[in-house]
Amino acid sequence: xxxxxxxxxxxxxxxxxxxxxxxxxxxxxxxxxxxxxxxxxxxxxxxxxxxxxxxxxxxxxxxxxxxxxxxxxxxxxxxxxxxxxxxxxxxxxxxxxxxxxxxxxxxxxxxxxxxxxxxxxxxxxxxxxxxxxxxxxxxxxxxxxxxxxxxxxxxxxxxxxxx
Amino acid sequence: xxxxxxxxxxxxxxxxxxxxxxxxxxxxxxxxxxxxxxxxxxxxxxxxxxxxxxxxxxxxxxxxxxxxxxxxxxxxxxxxxxxxxxxxxxxxxxxxxxxxxxxxxxxxxxxxxxxxxxxxxxxxxxxxxxxxxxxxxxxxxxxxxxxxxxxxxxxxxxxxxxx
Numbered sequence: 001x002x003x004x005x006x007x008x009x010x011x012x013x014x015x016x017x018x019x020x021x022x023x024x025x026x027x028x029x030x031x032x033x034x035x036x037x038x039x040x041x042x043x044x045x046x047x048x049x050x051x052x053x054x055x056x057x058x059x060x061x062x063x064x065x066x067x068x069x070x071x072x073x074x075x076x077x078x079x080x081x082x083x084x085x086x087x088x089x090x091x092x093x094x095x096x097x098x099x100x101x102x103x104x105x106x107x108x109x110x111x112x113x114x115x116x117x118x119x120x121x122x123x124x125x126x127x128x129x130x131x132x133x134x135x136x137x138x139x140x141x142x143x144x145x146x147x148x149x150x151x152x153x154x155x156x157x158x159x160x161x162x163x
Numbered sequence: 164x165x166x167x168x169x170x171x172x173x174x175x176x177x178x179x180x181x182x183x184x185x186x187x188x189x190x191x192x193x194x195x196x197x198x199x200x201x202x203x204x205x206x207x208x209x210x211x212x213x214x215x216x217x218x219x220x221x222x223x224x225x226x227x228x229x230x231x232x233x234x235x236x237x238x239x240x241x242x243x244x245x246x247x248x249x250x251x252x253x254x255x256x257x258x259x260x261x262x263x264x265x266x267x268x269x270x271x272x273x274x275x276x277x278x279x280x281x282x283x284x285x286x287x288x289x290x291x292x293x294x295x296x297x298x299x300x301x302x303x304x305x306x307x308x309x310x311x312x313x314x315x316x317x318x319x320x321x322x323x324x325x326x
Contacts, residue, residue: 004223004286006167006255025295042254045232047244051304058221058257060167069208081210083218083288086295091205092169092286094221096259098296123167123255125246129306132188132249133261134297141214143292 010038026113034114054128061093075146171284173201189276197277217291224256238309
C-alpha cells in the first residue's frame with residue numbers, strides 16, 4: 001500500500017491566517033478559542049464526545065508544500081531529523097494537537113488552545129485518555145534545553161508555501 | 164481539499180497477525196517488542212530521534228474496511244460516536260500509539276508496547292513531549308468506568324474485514 005487516501009471530515013477555524021505568528025504548539029495558544037465544523041455526514045460520530053475534557057485532533061497541514069527530512073526547528077539553531085521534531089515539512093504533513101473541548105453544539109466543536117492555521121482540514125478526532133496518552137518524565141533528547149520555549153515561541157514562514 | 168494523499172514511510176512489525184487477541188492500546192501491550200522499518204529514503208529524518216524515550220506513531224489501520232460512525236467499543240456494552248472512542252472503524256482509519264523507543268539502528272526503530280497489527284503501514288512519527296502531550300485528570304466521559312480495562316482488554320474481530 002504505497003498511497004493512502006483520506007478525506008476531510010471537517011474544517012477548523014482559528015484566528016491564525018498566516019504561518020507568521022501562529023503558535024507552534026497548543027501550550028503556546030493557551031486560551032485561544034476556535035471551532036471545528038464537522039461535516040454533517042459525520043455528525044453521528046460525535047455522540048458522547050462532550051464528556052471528554054481534551055481531544056486529539058489530527059489535521060492536514062494544508063499550507064506546507066515542501067518536504068525536508070532534516071530541519072532546523074523553531075526552537076533550536078541546530079538541525080535535526082524531521083521525525084525528531086514537530087516541524088510541519090514532514091513526508092506526510094499531518095498535524096497533531098491536543099485541544100481543550102469546551103462544548104459540542106450539533107456538528108460544531110468549541111475548542112481552546114488552537115495552534116493551527118485557519119481552515120486546516122481535519123482528518124480525525126480521538127478522545128484524550130490520560131491512562132493511555134499521558135506520560136511524564138520521558139527523555140526528550142535535544143528538546144531538553146529548549147522545550148520551555150513552547151509556551152512563547154511562534155512560527156515564522158520558513159515552512160510555508162510562499163517562501 | 165476533499166481527498167488527501169499520504170504515503171507509507173515504513174512498516175511496523177509486531178507479533179500480532181490477527182485482530183483477534185491484539186491488545187487494544189499500548190498499555191495492554193506492556194513489554195511487547197516490535198520494530199519499525201523506515202524506508203531508506205526517509206532514514207535521514209530519524210536523526211536525533213534516539214534521544215526521546217517515547218514516540219507517537221501514526222499508522223494506517225490497514226485491515227479495517229468498514230466505516231461505522233456509531234460503535235460499541237471493546238470496553239463498553241453501549242454504543243458511542245466513533246470520535247468518542249479509539250475504535251478503528253473511523254472515516255479515516257488512522258491509528259495513534261505512543262510507544263517506548265528502545266533504540267534506533269540505521270533505519271530500524273526498536274520499540275516496545277506495540278499494540279498494532281503486524282505490517283501496519285506507518286505514516287508519521289513524532290517525538291513525545293510531556294510538556295506538550297501529557298495531561299492528567301481530564302474528564303474522560305463514558306470511559307470513566309471502563310478505562311482501567313485497557314490494561315487487560317484485547318480486541319476481537321468485530322471491526323476486521325473478515326466479519
